């Protein structure tokens with residue numbers, strides 16, 4: 001049977017293409033994205049990444065195979081030492097304070113994305129819960145590699161792009177792709193459909209996340 005990762009990559013292309021073309025990404029690469037939109041994104045993403053890291057640990061608890069468990073635990077740890085560290089430096093560079101992060105309400109789309117990942121953890125299978133995490137690695141890695149040579153005139157934007165084209169981020173992405181293939185080996189057609197649905201929903205939420213930041217989305221009341 002075709003590896004599930006091959007199918008996931010194929011079905012995600014239409015929605016991933018919309019991410020590549022989203023003004024948040026094209027303006028970031030061109031150095032034209034207003035800084036206030038990037039600041040907004042970083043603050044919402046801080047909340048997202050914390051939840052995302054916790055989810056790795058919660059899913060790991062459901063897995064018996066030591067090598068598979070390790071991929072998730074290393075993923076959570078690398079995120080703390082890698083992506084969150086880079087973000088802390090960015091916060092300093094553009095003056096985002098701990099108080100500002102604390103007092104920022106979680107926006108609707110960030111909330112919905114995290115809710116979807118938690119839903120898969122509680123109601124889905126281990127593989128569909130991992131599938132909900134995967135676009136976060138894979139799409140950002142694709143964006144990083146497509147735009148590494150953009151030479152964004154805004155240093156912090158290029159720094160952001162560079163971090164997703166790094167060997168470390170590639171390593172984590174490859175591990176997660178292998179994990180979804182391994183966890184799906186015994187999946188029947190109903191579970192394969194569930195995995196694809198979970199992956200596509202997260203791919204849609206990734207697109208919505210750019211839009212959320214670009215419009216600086218807020219609750220209506």
Ligand SMILES: Cc1ncc(CN)c(N)n1
Pocket residue numbers: 045048049083135136137140206209
């Ligand atoms: C919403 C979101 N998706 C993915 C990533 C890349 N880890 C991120 N930082 N934020």
